Each structure stands twice: as C-alpha cells, then as structure tokens.
Amino acid sequence: MVRCAAVFDLELASASKRYGRRHALSQVDLAVPRGASVGLLGANGAGKTTALRLLLGFAIPTRGAARLRGRDPFDPASRRGVGYLPERLRLPRAMTLARFLRVHGALAGLAGADLAREIESVTETTGVRDRLHEPVDGLSKGLAQRAGFAQALLGKPDVLLLDEPTSGLDPLGVRDARDWISAARARGATVLVSSHVLSEVERTCDQVVILREGRVAASGALGALVQPGESLEDAFVRAVRS
Amino acid sequence: MRAFAVLAWESLRDALRRRLAISVALVLVLGVAAAQSCTQIGVGGVSIQGAPVEPRLLAGYVAPLLFGFQALAVLAMAGLVASDHLARPLAEGSAVLWLARPVSRAAFAGARLAGALVVTLGAGALLLGATSALLVVRQGVAIAPALAGCAATALGAVVVASLTMTASLVMGRTAVLLFVGLGLTFAAYANGVGLVSDLVHPDVEVGGLVGAMNRFGPPLFTAIAAAVSAWNPHVDAGDSWPHAMVRLAAWSVAGVALLLLRFRRREIES
Numbered sequence: 001m002v003r004c005a006a007v008f009d010l011e012l013a014s015a016s017k018r019y020g021r022r023h024a025l026s027q028v029d030l031a032v033p034r035g036a037s038v039g040l041l042g043a044n045g046a047g048k049t050t051a052l053r054l055l056l057g058f059a060i061p062t063r064g065a066a067r068l069r070g071r072d073p074f075d076p077a078s079r080r081g082v083g084y085l086p087e088r089l090r091l092p093r094a095m096t097l098a099r100f101l102r103v104h105g106a107l108a109g110l111a112g113a114d115l116a117r118e119i120e121s122v123t124e125t126t127g128v129r130d131r132l133h134e135p136v137d138g139l140s141k142g143l144a145q146r147a148g149f150a151q152a153l154l155g156k157p158d159v160l161l162l163d164e165p166t167s168g169l170d171p172l173g174v175r176d177a178r179d180w181i182s183a184a185r186a187r188g189a190t191v192l193v194s195s196h197v198l199s200e201v202e203r204t205c206d207q208v209v210i211l212r213e214g215r216v217a218a219s220g221a222l223g224a225l226v227q228p229g230e231s232l233e234d235a236f237v238r239a240v241r242s
Numbered sequence: 243m244r245a246f247a248v249l250a251w252e253s254l255r256d257a258l259r260r261r262l263a264i265s266v267a268l269v270l271v272l273g274v275a276a277a278q279s280c281t282q283i284g285v286g287g288v289s290i291q292g293a294p295v296e297p298r299l300l301a302g303y304v305a306p307l308l309f310g311f312q313a314l315a316v317l318a319m320a321g322l323v324a325s326d327h328l329a330r331p332l333a334e335g336s337a338v339l340w341l342a343r344p345v346s347r348a349a350f351a352g353a354r355l356a357g358a359l360v361v362t363l364g365a366g367a368l369l370l371g372a373t374s375a376l377l378v379v380r381q382g383v384a385i386a387p388a389l390a391g392c393a394a395t396a397l398g399a400v401v402v403a404s405l406t407m408t409a410s411l412v413m414g415r416t417a418v419l420l421f422v423g424l425g426l427t428f429a430a431y432a433n434g435v436g437l438v439s440d441l442v443h444p445d446v447e448v449g450g451l452v453g454a455m456n457r458f459g460p461p462l463f464t465a466i467a468a469a470v471s472a473w474n475p476h477v478d479a480g481d482s483w484p485h486a487m488v489r490l491a492a493w494s495v496a497g498v499a500l501l502l503l504r505f506r507r508r509e510i511e512s
Contacts, residue, residue: 049512056342058510074507076245076344084342086512090335094259106248107343151339161342163512 007034008070009159009190010055015064017050017214024050025214027064032207034158037181037191039201041236042211048194049087051211052163055192056084069159080109083157087164087194089148091136097123097147098132101154108155118154125180126150141168149180160184160191166200178203202232210239217242246349246356249340253327253357262323266365269319273312277373280308281380301381302474306467309388312373313395313466314430316366317402321422323362324403328354328505329410329418338512351505355407355498362399370395383473390469390483397490398462402426404497408504432456433463441477460493461486 010032017025025047032038040048053059054066057073071078092100098119105115123129126146131139136147145168152160162181166174181204185191195201201208202222209219218225218239226235257263283304289295328351331337341350374388402422410418432448436456439448448456456464465486471477 053510053512056512058338058341058512060507060509074347076346076349078344079342080344082342082344084339086335086338086342088335088512090338092256092331092336092339103248103252104339104343107245107340107345109344 008032008067009034010038010161010192011065011067011070012051012054012061013065013067015051015054015061015066017047017054017059018062023214025054025061025211028211028214028216030209030216030219032190032192034190035188036207037185037193037205038207038209039205040192040194040209040211041196041198041201042217043240044196045213046211046240047214048211049163050214052161052192052194056082056161081155081158082161083152083154083159084161085148085152085163085165087167089144091139091144091147093135093137095136096133097128097136097139097150100136100147101132101151104151105154108157110155118156122150122153125153125183127176142170142173145169146173146176149177153180153184156187156189157184158189160189162192163194164196165193166195166197174200198232198236208232210236212240245343245345246353249345249350249353250356250360253353254360255357256331257323257327257357257361263361266319266323266361269315270365270369273315273369274372277308277312277369277376280304281373281376298382299475301377301383302476305377305381305383305473306470309370309373309377309391309470310463310466312369313391313398314426314463316362316369316395317398317462318422318426319365320359320362320399320402321406321426322419324355324358324406325410325418325422326415327358328407329415332411332510335511338510341510347506347508348502351407351501352498355404355501358403358407359400362403363396366395366399367392387470387472390472391466394465394469394483394487394490397487397494398460398465400494401460401462401490401497404494404501408497408501411501411504411508426462428455429459430463432459433461433467437464437467440482460497461489465490 008031012028012030014027014029015025016027028051040051042048050059054061055068055073066073068078101119102115105118110118123132126149128143128146128150131143139147166177169177178200181191193201193205207221208225210217226232370392377383378385406418406422409421432452432455435448435452439446447453465483468479468483468486471479
C-alpha cells in the first residue's frame with residue numbers, strides 16, 4: 001500500500017472484484033496521494049486493468065470500495081480533471097481528429113479560444129497536429145495511440161490514468177510518451193501507469209504496486225522495493241514468485 | 243446539460259453516418275411512393291357491382307389504413323435505429339473514452355436515445371407529413387386526425403426506442419431485432435383485436451395474453467388508430483384517443499426511466 005499524504009486522488013479500500021468464479025482482484029488496498037506517480041505492475045491477468053476500471057467507475061467492486069478524487073467513481077464530478085488512456089484504444093468511427101478532440105475538450109469543460117489553444121498545444125506536443133483533419137479510425141496504431149494521448153492530456157488533467165500507454169508506439173514514441181508523463185508529473189499531476197514495460201515504469205514513476213493474481217504482492221517507493229544490486233525486473237520477479 | 247447537448251449532437255451525427263441511415267432513407271422513399279400510389283384510389287371513381295362508392299366513405303377506409311401502416315413503419319424504424327445505437331459504442335469500446343469524462347450515465351444514455359429519436363422522428367415527420375398532405379389534398383380528409391396520429395406515433399416511437407435500447411443492454415443484436423419485430427407485431431395485433439372487439443362487442447373484454455397486452459401494454463396502435471378513425475364516418479372512437487395518449491405518455495416515461503436505471507450502474511468493458 002502506498003500511503004504518504006492525507007489527500008488521496010485514487011483509492012481502493014479492500015477492493016475485490018469477481019467475474020463469475022474468477023477473482024480478478026482480492027482485497028486490494030491502494031491509496032495514491034495527490035501529485036504521486038505510481039506504476040501498477042503485474043503479469044497478464046494480475047488485475048491491473050480491473051483496478052483502473054474500478055477507479056473510473058466502469059466496474060463495481062464486489063467488496064470494498066473505490067474512490068476517485070475523494071468521490072464515488074460513479075459520480076461524474078469525480079472524473080473532472082481526469083485524463084484516461086485505455087489499454088485497448090477504440091477511437092470513434094468517421095470522426096476527424098480535430099472533432100474528436102473538440103468533443104473531448106467540451107466534455108472536459110473547455111470552450112472557445114481556450115479549447116482551440118488546448119487542442120493546438122496537445123496536438124503539437126503529441127506530434128499529430130498535421131493529422132487534425134484525418135479520420136481518427138483511419139490512423140495507424142502508433143498515431144492512434146498518440147491521438148489517444150492527446151485526448152488524455154487535453155485540459156492539463158490533475159489525474160492521469162494510463163493503461164499500457166506505450167502500446168503500439170515506436171521507440172521514438174515511447175520516448176515521447178515518457179516525456180509527456182514526466183511533464184504531467186512536473187506540473188503536479190497524479191499519475192497512475194499500468195504497464196508490462198518495467199523500464200518505462202522505472203523511468204516515469206516513483207512508487208510501484210505489484211499485483212499477483214489479484215492481490216498486492218509488493219508496494220512502496222521504487223528505492224525501497226529494489227534492493228541494492230538488483231533491477232526493477234529482479235524485484236518484480238521476486239515479488240510475483242514469492 | 244452541456245455534456246448532454248454535446249453527446250446528443252454527436253449521437254445524431256453518428257446515427258446519420260451509419261449504414262442504417264440508408265435503410266431509413268429507403269423506408270422513407272418506399273413509404274412516400276406507397277402514399278403517392280394509394281392516395282390515387284378513388285380519384286377516377288370506384289364502383290362496386292356498378293354502384294359508385296362515395297369518395298368520402300372510400301377515404302374513410304383508405305386513409306386510416308394507409309396512415310396506420312406508415313405509422314407502424316415509423317415505430318419499426320425507431321426500434322431498428324435504437325437496436326444498437328447505445329450497444330454498439332459500448333461493444334466497440336469507443337464509449338469508454340466518453341464515459342471517462344465528467345459525464346453522467348444518464349446524460350450518455352439519454353443522449354444516445356435522443357440521437358436515435360431525432361433521426362427516427364425526422365424521417366417519421368417527412369413520411370407521415372407527406373402521407374397526410376397527400377390524403378388531405380387528394381382524399382379530402384381533415385388534417386386534425388393526422389396531427390393527432392403524428393403525436394401518437396411520436397410518443398410510440400419514444401416507447402419503442404427506449405425499450406429497445408434497454409433490451410440491447412442485456413441481449414445481442416439479433417435477439418433485440420426479434421424483440422422489436424415480435425413485440426411490435428404482437429402489440430399491433432392485440433390493439434387491433436381490442437379495437438375490433440370494442441366496435442363489434444363493446445361489452446365483452448378480450449381475455450388471455452392478447453387482452454392483457456391490449457389493456458396493460460403500450461397502446462401503440464390503439465392511439466394511432468383512435469386518432470385516424472375520425473376519418474371514417476362509420477366509426478365513433480369517442481374519447482379513446484386521449485385515454486390512449488395518457489397511457490402512451492406513461493409508457494414513454496417508464497421506458498426512458500427503465501433505460502436510465504438499467505444503464506446507471508452497468509459495468510463497462512474497457
């Protein structure tokens with residue numbers, strides 16, 4: 001459990017989630033303080049995406065509770081100032097990138113010149129500015145992921161939830177994504193990154209939660225989890241095999 | 243409210259972009275062609291066994307039948323458009339991004355319903371408007387029953403679309419389309435049996451499932467038929483239209499409430 005401040009943007013309190021007989025999460029406690037950047041690690045099926053789904057109100061905990069910015073995630077106000085990039089990014093059909101971002105900006109509460117400025121800024125940052133008038137469902141995987149990042153970063157969110165954010169990106173894109181996450185951290189955003197890519201988590205997060213079969217196997221500051229002479233990969237393997 | 247407006251506009255654009263819009267346009271063209279053809283009946287004079295039939299009497303049968311079929315087509319269209327207008331973005335995964343925004347579930351589902359209804363009601367207004375105009379001009383019927391029939395069809399479309407959208411949250415597309423087809427057919431049949439029974443044996447109530455559907459189910463066909471029966475000089479519908487409209491309005495509210503309630507805490511795949 002990661003606890004170091006009184007104000008938590010993301011919280012799971014003894015949260016369990018069961019799908020039929022399968023326990024996707026079992027009594028997981030997670031409390032991410034404002035401004036922290038936490039990496040959620042685990043093997044396939046460890047419960048990372050389920051944890052994000054609970055935090056965003058896409059799923060209801062079978063037991064326990066989830067809170068987003070101190071509220072029930074089903075309360076729309078909890079998602080104000082939240083940017084989200086899903087693992088399986090499905091962009092709407094037959095909609096240009098410009099329109100896609102305009103709609104997301106409007107839903108995030110932006111309007112008029114602020115919205116136009118924000119779209120210009122995020123598309124410049126994510127390198128998709130020259131694609132603004134192309135349909136989003138026709139973008140290549142890498143460009144679609146960049147477009148997904150652009151919508152997640154729209155309006156400078158206070159909380160960023162990223163599920164496998166580097167999926168589909170080429171090495172340059174991976175490096176860019178790292179920079180975007182670092183920039184969000186630098187301006188004080190709370191970041192939760194769910195990823196298989198340990199090196200990315202190592203570079204972008206200062207705290208880590210390792211899930212194993214739906215339970216927290218290890219958690220804490222990176223420096224505390226990784227013992228002298230070992231890498232995060234060693235610490236991860238130790239946690240999931242112990 | 244702003245989120246609802248933004249999403250409703252997107253929902254409308256989405257509905258117009260879909261291939262389904264072609265089907266809607268086809269129904270519209272066929273419907274207007276049918277109206278154009280059917281309203282010519284009687285123009286040259288109709289006679290039975292050599293005796294000429296009074297045009298007003300002929301219009302009293304042609305007009306309600308034609309309007310009734312067109313209105314049923316609009317209700318079927320409402321079901322067709324609503325059958326996957328909410329379910330598809332949920333199944334595809336594109337809804338996840340919208341729902342990660344500060345958008346209430348009610349606003350999202352309501353906006354999807356609104357988009358489907360605007361397309362259906364727009365097409366319905368064109369179809370029933372053209373049919374009514376042709377009937378008024380060619381058959382000389384009054385306009386008021388047509389307006390009452392349009393209002394009944396609009397309320398019926400809300401009932402059909404909201405119930406269909408709710409069904410689409412718990413069953414697959416094929417099952418939903420079956421639900422729409424069978425449900426509409428059964429409701430129209432039950433309402434039709436009820437109307438005929440009321441005309442022939444007003445003191446006898448229809449029993450069984452058909453009677454229960456007619457008494458307690460949405461009076462989709464009853465409200466339309468009650469409105470346009472005023473065109474027939476031999477039928478006295480009395481106050482059955484306002485009664486049917488009150489029941490239909492209650493069903494509309496219930497249908498929309500059921501949809502919002504069902505979607506309120508539905509789990510979303512991401």
